[in-house]
Amino acid sequence: MARVVKTKTEFEGNFFEQYIVIEGDELTPWAADEKLEKVGKCTPRVDGSERVTGDAKYTYDIQLAGMLYGRILRSPYPHARIKSLDTRAAEKLHGVRAVLTHKNIPQIPLRMGQHFLLEPTLRYAGDEVAFIVADDEEIAEDALELIEVDYQELPFVIDPEEASQPSSPQIHLNGNVLNGKPEEYERGDAEKALREADVTIEARFTTQVALHNSLETHGSVCAWEGDSLTVWDSTQHIYGVRAGVAQALGLPLNKVRVIKKYMGGGFGSKNGAGKYTLLAALAAKKVGRPVHMMLTRKEENLAAGNRNNTIQYLRLGAKRDGTLTAIYLRSYAGLGAYSLWGTSPGGPARQLYACPNVKTIQYSVFTNTGPMAAFRAPGYVEGTFSFEQAIDMLAQKLHMDPLELRLKNYIDTNPMSGMPYSTKGLREAYERGAKLIGWRERKSKKITQGTQRRGFGMASQIWGGSGGPPAYALCKLNNDGSATIITGTQDIGTGTKTVLAQIAAEELGFPIERVSVELGDTQDGVYSPLSAGSMTLPSVGPAVRVAAHDAKEQLLSIAAQVLEKPKDQIKLKDGLLHVQGLEKPVELKEVLAMKLQNFMIIGKGARGPNPEKYSVNTFGAQFADVTVDTETGEVLINKIVAVHESGRVINPLTIGSQIEGGVIQGLGFALTEERVLDRHTGLVLNPNLEEYKVPTALDVPEIEHEMIDRADPYANNLGAKGVGEPPIIPTAAAIANAISDAIGVHVTDGPITPDKILKALNKTQIGGNHA
C-alpha cells in the first residue's frame, strides 16, 4: 500500500517541504564492503549494438504513414511587432497542408503567461512567427519564403547589465529583471569582513553564451488517435513534456502519451515541451495527419536554449594565514527573451569553502536574445570559472600554494545549512589529483623557453546530484527466469539503461542479459523525474532496486511453496536457485514454468525520501597542465586530471564516459565555444557547427580520471550520487588557473581565446614585447 510521507529537502541551505508517495519499503543501503556481483563492474552498454548499428530509432527517425513535415518561420529582428501578415501565397503552394499563425490558433500562454505560443510581439531574432506543414521539408521551407510579414522594428537590448537599467528597452511588462529584483543571500556580514580583511582581491569576470549542440536537435513527431495525442520527443523528461502539452492543449494527462526511446544527447535544454511540440500537435490535429517537426541546426542554436552569459563582480577577503573571511558577489545573468528562473553563479562562492561572511546578489535579466536554458550544471560552471580563479588570485597575493589555500578552508559540513555532508571525498580527490598531475613537482616542469610557457592549475567542484523522489519502477518476472524493468525515465545517452540493468540484476541475482529495461514511454511507464540535475541514477536507481527486491521476495516465496522448502533456505544467484540440501542449483525455469504456466510477478518500487539530517552533494577536483604560446596566444592542453566523488560507482565504464564528456565540454567552454552576437543587429553570427567551435577529437588532450568510490550511507539505498554535471564544473577554472600560472596573468573573460591571452600579455612583462 502506498503511503504519503512529508519530507524536507535541502537545496543550497534552503528546505523545501514536500509530500511524496512511497511504494514499498526503502531498503537498507548496500554496505560499503558488501560483495556485489554486477554493481561496480565495468559493464558495456546493454544497448550499444542498437546504437552503433542504426537499429536504434531516435525521434528524427520516426516515420508514420501519411506523415507531414513542419517548418517554422522566425523573426529576423531582435525586437519587433508584426504589423500585418499574409499567408495566402504560402497556402497555395502545392504540397502545403496548413499554415498556423497567431491569427488562426488559440492564444496559448507559455511560462505562466510570459508569452504566447504565437503572438504578434517578437522578442529575439529567432522568435516563432508562423508554422507550416507540408508534404516534405523542402516544400515547407519554400513556403516559408512566401509568407509576407510587415514588421515594426522595436528598440532592443542584449547586454544583461545594461538591460537591468530602467532606461533600457523593456522586454516584458514587469520589466527586465526577473521577479523585479536580484536574488540575495547573506550569511555573516561580508561587507564588514571585507573592510577588516588582511588581504583582499577584486575582479570582474564575464562568461559567454554557450550553445548545447546535442548531436540530435530538438524536435517532436505528433500523431493523434481520436482524442489522444502521441508525441515522440527528443526530451530529457517525457513526463514534463506530457504535463506541458496537456496543460497547453487542455487535455487530461491520460490522453497524452510521450515516447522517447533513444536520444542523441541532452544537456538541460530538453526538459519540457517546445513551441515546436505544440505547433506540431495543433497542426496534426488540424490536418488529421502526423507531423514531424525537428529543428535544423541553425534553429537549434537560435531558439532552443543556451547557457546564459554572466557578468560577475567578485571580491574576496582573507586573513594573512589564508583563512577566508569574506566573499562578495554581484552578478548579472542574461536570460534571453524568456525564462521563469535564473541560474545561480554564486553557488560555488556560497558553498565551496568555510567562509563565515558571504553575500551574493544575483541579477537575472531579460535581453532580446535567444532564451536561456539549463546547460549542464547551470550557474556552477560560470560561478566556478570566476570563484576558483579568484581563489587562485588570493593564493598568489598570499604567496600560498593554491591547493594549500583550498585545504586551509576545507569544511566537512554544509556552510549554508550547517548539516554534515553525507560523504565528502573532496580531500581525497585533491590528494589523488595532485599526485596524478604531479602538483608538488610542477615548478620543476615549468618551461620558459622561447614563446612556450607551461603552467599548472586546479579547481574544485561542488554540486547537488542527490536525486530524490518521486521516482517509481516496476519489475516484472517471466516464468523463464527473465525480467523486465519498467520505468518512466529516459536514457539521454548517459547509459541509464545499462546501470539500471546492473542494479536490477544485482538485486534479483539474475544474469544481466536476462534483464531488460524499458523506459521512455509515459503511458506504459511509471513516473520518473527529468534526466537532468545529475539525478537520474540516484532517483530511479533506488526505485529499481526496491522493485527488483519486491519481485525477488515474491519469487522466493513462490519457489519455497513449490519446492516445499523454507524460503530462507533458497538463494538466487546468476538466475539459479540454490536450495539448501540440494546438491546442484536448479534453473528457475525448471521450478517455475512447469508448475506455474504463464504466471507473472510484478514488483513495485519507489525512491524513498532524502535524508533530513545530511546534506547530499558531489565533489571533485580537476587539474590542468597547459602550454601557452605567448606569440600566438594558443593554448595547448597537455593533460587534464579529473578526480570526483559521487558516492558508489555503479559502472566505471559509463562514469568514465561522463567524466570525459564533461571535461571535453568544459574545455570547449574554457577555450573556444561562444555564441557570437552582432551588437548592432542583434543577430547570432555563428548558429552552426562550423563557426561555433565545439572541440573536435584532435582538440582533446589526455584525460586521466579517477573516482573516489565511496558508498554514501545516507544518500539512498544504492549509496550512489549523480555524476552527469560534476565533471564540467571545474574544467574551465582549472584551465584558466593553469594559463595564469603559465603567463602570470589571469584572463577573466571567457572563452580564453588567443586574442584575449595576447591582450592580457600586453599588460604583463611576458607579453610586453608584443605591445
Added chain:
Amino acid sequence: MARVVKTKTEFEGNFFEQYIVIEGDELTPWAADEKLEKVGKCTPRVDGSERVTGDAKYTYDIQLAGMLYGRILRSPYPHARIKSLDTRAAEKLHGVRAVLTHKNIPQIPLRMGQHFLLEPTLRYAGDEVAFIVADDEEIAEDALELIEVDYQELPFVIDPEEASQPSSPQIHLNGNVLNGKPEEYERGDAEKALREADVTIEARFTTQVALHNSLETHGSVCAWEGDSLTVWDSTQHIYGVRAGVAQALGLPLNKVRVIKKYMGGGFGSKNGAGKYTLLAALAAKKVGRPVHMMLTRKEENLAAGNRNNTIQYLRLGAKRDGTLTAIYLRSYAGLGAYSLWGTSPGGPARQLYACPNVKTIQYSVFTNTGPMAAFRAPGYVEGTFSFEQAIDMLAQKLHMDPLELRLKNYIDTNPMSGMPYSTKGLREAYERGAKLIGWRERKSKKITQGTQRRGFGMASQIWGGSGGPPAYALCKLNNDGSATIITGTQDIGTGTKTVLAQIAAEELGFPIERVSVELGDTQDGVYSPLSAGSMTLPSVGPAVRVAAHDAKEQLLSIAAQVLEKPKDQIKLKDGLLHVQGLEKPVELKEVLAMKLQNFMIIGKGARGPNPEKYSVNTFGAQFADVTVDTETGEVLINKIVAVHESGRVINPLTIGSQIEGGVIQGLGFALTEERVLDRHTGLVLNPNLEEYKVPTALDVPEIEHEMIDRADPYANNLGAKGVGEPPIIPTAAAIANAISDAIGVHVTDGPITPDKILKALNKTQIGGNHA
C-alpha cells in the same frame, strides 16, 4: 505481496490442479442489486473514432524504415517430398534480399516436433516450402516463380474417417489418429441404456470445414534491435506469440516483445506464432532490416487454420415420457496436417441434459489438408448442430414439443461433475426466446401455400466462458485525476478496451474519459491470457477491478492525509472527492496536484481463482423462423431470436455486437460457408471471398436478442462471464431444426445448401413431385 494459490479448475467435469500467483486481495463481487454507474450502461467504443477514421494502426499498417516484404512459396501438392530445390534465379532477381529454405535455416521443431519450420516433407497443398524477402511484395511474388522445386508426389488422404484406417497414407510417424486412439468418455452404461430405451433415434451427421476469414489476415512485422526482437502481430495472444517465438528461436522472454494494438478480428486461429512469424524473424535477422509478412487472402484460407470437418454417428434413447436415458456418439474430426489437439464435438451431448448414460468416442484424425485451428466454440458448433437436431428427431418420434422435451431433461447441476452451476439462466432464456419468436403460436403461422414452407426451430447452448487466472492488471493514477490501466490483453475487435474502461471507471469513481486502457504489448504490459475461449472479460476484467480498487484505496489514503480527514469520510464520485463536512465536492487535481507534484499511484490486481464448488458455464437458446422454397431449395430466414445468459452484462452495446456477430457467423455455417476441396487433387477450390460464401449484409435477417442479465455470485468479482462464443453455438442447429419443421425432414449434412434440401425433399412427400 504476491502469493501462490493451489487451485482446482473444472473443465467438462475434469479437474486440473494449478498453482496460480495472486496479486492483491480478491474483491467481493458486486451484489446483484448494487447501483452501478458505469457498468451495465450502453457505452460506445472508447476507440470507435480511431477505428473508423483510420487513425488506428493494424499490423498490416506498420511501416518501419528500411522495411522489406516477405512472401511464402507453398506446396502445390497435398503430400509430397522436395527432391531438389534451386533458388539461384530467385536470389539473382533485383530487389530480392534473402531466400530461406529448409537447406539454409536451422531445423526448428514446431508443435513438439510434429513438423519443422521448413522441411522437405509437405503434408498439404499450401504447406510452406520457401520464404523470400524483397524490397516490395511484387518483387517477392515474382521471385517465388523463379524458385525451381522438384517434388516427389506422395499418396494422400483427405477424409478423416478414411484417414483413421491403418491402410490409409500415413501423415505422421505416429499414425493419423491423434495420440493413437480416440478420446473416450462414459458415464453410466450407454449401450445397455440404448437397448433398454422405449424410443431410440440414430443418425449420421457431417459438418464441413469452415474458414475463419477475419477481415485482417494473419501476419507479422519483425524488427530486431541488437539481440532483442519486436514482433507486431495480428494475434489473439501476444504472450502466446512471445512464448512461441522465444522457444523457436531460443531467446529468453525478455528479449522478445510482441505488440498488437488494433486487430481486424480473430476467431481462434490467431492464438500463437505462425510460420510466417518465425520466417519473418529469421529473415529480419539475416538481412538486418525489418520484415513485413502478411498472408494474402488465399494463404489465409489455405494455411492459417480452419474449423475442422466432422463425421458424427449419434444415437439417443429415451423413455416414453421424454426422459433421456442414453446418448452415444462416435465422431471423426479432421485435423488437417498439423495439430496438437482435437476438438470435442461430444461436449453438448455430455452436458446439455440430465442423462445418466452417456458415451462419446471422439477420433481426431490427421489428413492431407490445411491445418485445423480453434474456430469460435470449436467442437461445440459442430456438436450442437448434430446433437440438437437429434433431440428434435427424438421429439418428433415422441410427438413432443421440442422445447418441452428439453425442459423435461433440464438439469441445474453439471451432469459431468455433479457440481451446481454458479448460475444457469437457460430456463429463462427458453421462456423469453419462446415468447419473442412466438413459439406457442407457431403452428398457426405455418405456411403451406405453393412452394413456400415456413418452419420454426430452436436449439440450446452450453459453453464454458468462465475465464480464470492468470491475468494481471495495473492501474496508474496521475495527479490530475486521470488513470491509465495497463494490461497485457488484446482487443481483437470485441470491445475489450471499452469494457475494461467501464470497470475501472466504476471502481475508481472516475468519468470514463479519464480512464485510458493500454493493452497489446508484452514488454510494457502484464500477463493476460489469450483472447479466446470467451475468457477475456471474465479473466482480465476482475484483475482490472482489483487494480483499480487498490489504486483508489491508496488515493483515498493520500487524500485523507493531505486533507487531514478520516479516510472513511471521503468518497470518490465522477472524479470528485466528496468530503464529509465540506459543502462542495473537491476536484482531485486541486487536492493532489498542488501538494503532490508528479506523484503517481500504482495499483496492482490479479484474477483470483475460480470457485471450487461451482461449475461456471454460459447458457443460451436460439430460435429460428424460416421459409423454405421447395422448388429451389432456398432458405429464407425470417428471424432469429437469441437469448443468452453470461452473468452480469457489462455493456449492452458490445454484448449486442457479439450476439449479432455470432448469429451471423452461425448462419453462414448453417447455410453457405464451406471450404470446397477437390478429392482428386487435394486442392482447395475456393480459398477466396468470392466463392467462399460468408453472409453479406443482405443475407442477414432480423436478429432479436436479449440477455438474461444475472450477476453470477461465484464466477468472479464482476459476476460476468464470457460471451464471445456462445451466440454462434446454437444458430445452425436452430436453423436446421426450423428447416426440418418446414419441410418435414432433417438435413444432417452441413451446410444446408439448396441442393441438399432438394435431395432430402426427394425422399419425402413434399419433394416427391421433383423426383
